[in-house]
Amino acid sequence: MSGPTLLGRRSECETLDQLLTSARKGQGRVLVLRGEAGIGKSALLDYTAAQATNSTVVRVLGVESEQELAYAGLHQLCAPYLDRYEQLPVPQRDALGTAFGLSAGEQPNLFLIGLAVLTLLADVAEEKPLVCLVDDAQWLDRMSALILAFVARRLVAERIVLVFATRDTAGDLADLPELVVPGLGDVDARTLLDSVVKGPVDSRVRDRIVAETHGNPLALLELPKALEICTRAAVPPMLSRAATRRCGFFSSTMRDNMPNRTGRPGW
Ligand SMILES: Nc1ncnc2c1ncn2[C@@H]1O[C@H](COP(=O)(O)OP(=O)(O)OP(=O)(O)O)[C@@H](O)[C@H]1O
Ligand SMILES: [Mg+2]
Structure with missing residues (x-):
């Protein structure tokens, strides 16, 4: 087959x-x-x-x-x-x-x-x-x-x-x-996410993405790209906020994991 x-x-x-x-x-x-x-x-x-x-x-x-x-x-x-x-x-x-x-x-x-x-x-x-x-x-x-x-x-x-x-x-x-047609289960959602993520990802970010996308394959495939665009604009934080707003419903994930001036997640 x-x-x-x-x-x-x-x-x-x-x-x-x-x-x-x-x-x-x-x-x-x-x-x-x-x-x-x-x-x-x-x-x-x-x-x-x-x-x-x-x-x-x-x-x-x-x-x-x-x-x-x-x-x-x-x-x-x-x-x-x-x-x-x-x-x-x-x-x-x-x-x-x-x-x-x-x-x-x-x-x-x-x-x-x-x-x-x-x-x-x-x-x-x-x-x-x-x-x-x-x-x-x-x-x-x-x-x-x-x-x-x-x-x-x-x-x-x-x-x-x-x-x-x-x-x-x-x-x-x-x-x-x-x-x-339901969302993918957690294991399959992680597998799909891992197939498109380049480099290591913080496990909390991964969990959050899987949870927020509800296993929607398109969201799982597209979110890492959006995340990459947003993190490129991560510093200074005001720019990060503008970028995350453009990323729609994923913005809370971005915000919580975006480095602030101290280099730690969140702002
Ligand atoms: N079970 C799956 N495993 C891996 N990739 C998947 C799976 N289901 C869908 N995809 C991928 O997710 C993306 C979105 O899937 P698809 O286009 O089939 O969604 P859709 O329900 O037809 O959406 P729309 O309503 O917008 O037409 C595609 O890139 C597709 O290849
Ligand atoms: Mg379709």
Whole structure:
């Protein structure tokens, strides 16, 4: 098995492995990965893509600036397969074609678009299992979110896996099976921190960083850089305060460990 090395994500990876196994057996599955920014949702999607051997993987990315563009997210999902669109049942083809501007028509029926997407994806999955990974789903346009949720609720006998990653705790995906991605445990958080810290670190600083980041991998990776910038500006203390303010929620750690005029931590 290849793929990114993830610390402390054994159970999450097992869950994702099971989804892929189910899909290979012809049981369609869906999962919503939920969690705060930087907690490792995209990393888990990357893991899923890496494990999806002998499968077709399609990735969709919610884009904040496209939130007002109806069907923009759905278009990312379907675009690679639009050569099959003519084979859809006529009402579904017309609905999807109108949504994507391929044919003229009135505002398309959402139910028919949902069916069209389901038919299209099921057709693709006839050849190989299909793994659809939707990242930053909190930024999907509303129509795409509604239709993807509709499709997700109807995955039964198709060889399709649909995994969403979102920061949202509610929204159109709320009723789908979910996995809340937690912070890393202390041991893994320390390991990740140590992987980016250059040189020795005071154990109290280390403990404080681990505690304040709540095991958020992005924070653990970025904090040492911020700390370095701040400590470069550490003397005189007034400059240190300005620098630590720029470091946001980590400022208390910085302040307490920044050398003052006496060279001791704190000021
Ligand atoms: N379990 C882990 N082990 C090691 N590194 C990790 C782990 N999880 C995430 N990372 C790293 O932490 C950083 C943030 O992870 P990621 O981008 O997956 O977060 P995210 O939840 O997708 O955030 P966002 O909501 O902003 O998209 C990345 O550099 C990623 O490689
Ligand atoms: Mg992400």
